[in-house]
Amino acid sequence: MEASMQIEIAKRIPLAQILAKMNLYPTKQTEKECWYLSPFRSEKTASFHVHNYKNLWFDFGEAKGGDTISLVQALLKQLGQDDSVSAALKWLDNTIDGKIDYLPPVIQEQAEQSPVLTLKSVSPIKNIALKHYAEQRRIPLTVAEKFLKQVSFVNENTGKTIFALGLQNEDEGYELRNSFFKGCIGQKNISFIRGSDNKPPKGINVFEGMFDYLSVIAQRNGKLLKSDTIILNSLNCMKLVMPYVKSYGYTFGYSWLDNDLAGKKATPQLIDIFKQENIAFCPMNCLYKPYKDVNAAHMAKLEL
Incomplete structure (x- = not known):
């Protein structure tokens, strides 16, 4: 055969x-x-x-x-x-x-039907299971609480109420994660986080997912990055990056995409965006090889 x-x-x-x-x-x-x-x-x-x-x-x-x-x-x-x-x-x-x-x-x-999600509430993180999930991803609660919310929503297909950690995106939707669920409520979009530098920052970071960004913040004991940050929330949102970097004067673009085939395929698209704005492309992948992503490397480091 x-x-x-x-x-x-x-x-x-x-x-x-x-x-x-x-x-x-x-x-x-x-x-x-x-x-x-x-x-x-x-x-x-x-x-x-x-x-x-x-x-x-x-x-x-x-x-x-x-x-x-x-x-x-x-x-x-x-x-x-x-x-x-x-x-x-x-x-x-x-x-x-x-x-x-x-x-x-x-x-x-x-x-098969796609789940229809209806938002119920957004609050500080109180759910024990969500706190435990953040700990599993090796994100201290102090860091998680700074950037994430507890989001409850109903899956209209099943009638079940679900709790998840939520990162708000630029369309006022939420990227949702818990131990068993990964999705979005509202319109899919990137999340933009301003850096700590009061002056117009020279750099822009582009992370693939929320836990990659939070891993870096955790490694900095909760301190913000000086440069601004874009969390894609999905590689399909790469096309939404340009409006956030166009004519802003960034000099360096730090890429934190996954070390997998999808990340490699998306990298030329990001390089092209930076090139159009004369932003020097700075891949950070060497910091978390041979692991798939920043969070996987972060977890492995803490478990050694």
């Missing part, structure tokens, strides 16, 4: 079927999604998410995810074994033994 064909078949194996082979079963599930205790570490609260329709996984504790092959690769790597694609395919072939319980998700995918 051709390798490309073998890969496509492997990607169609339900993640639930693979996890069951390792005696892992969901602690919570719906037609759309399942939550598992992570296969990568010992934990009491499930943080390993599987999207049933898309057949994709994401581990919120490790901040990584992917398809069936990437899951097996990660498991093999943890065991100290060959974690190449070919090794993963061989493992799947031996483990599943050709018995694939799979239904194409096309019809189900069409029926």
Whole structure:
């Protein structure tokens, strides 16, 4: 069988079927999604998410995810074994033994609804679970309280009220995060944070996510950066950067994008924006390699 064909078949194996082979079963599930205790570490609260329709996984504790092959690769790597694609395919072939319980998700995918979120309240952070989540990301509560709010909202599809940490964006929406949820209420936009320099600052920082920025602030014992900061909240918001740097006189642009394929693909776009305004491009990636992002490096540093 051709390798490309073998890969496509492997990607169609339900993640639930693979996890069951390792005696892992969901602690919570719906037609759309399942939550598992992570296969990568010992934990009491499930943080390993599987999207049933898309057949994709994401581990919120490790901040990584992917398809069936990437899951097996990660498991093999943890065991100290060959974690190449070919090794993963061989493992799947031996483990599943050709018995694939799979239904194409096309019809189900069409029926899937995006959650409709309705804002209930915005307040200082009081929820114990949210405080614990900030601690898990190694963000001191004093830092979290300075930039984030406790946001409660209702998922109109399920009727459930959810609490999350929220960072306000420039459209007065909120970027939302908790242990099991990542999303936005209101219009998606960047977040702009003025630096501590009273004079027009010479630099502008561009971070990909809120916890990357908060990690740097935590490392500075809560002190603001002198330069201004843009938190993209999504790489799709890169196009919104220009109005915030145009004709402002910034000399240096500090890039804090992720060390992954998406971050690498987005970097030329940011370089082009800076180039148009004669801003010197200063990538900061070397400070948090080999980790995926600033927060992952920050967490690893504190756990050593």
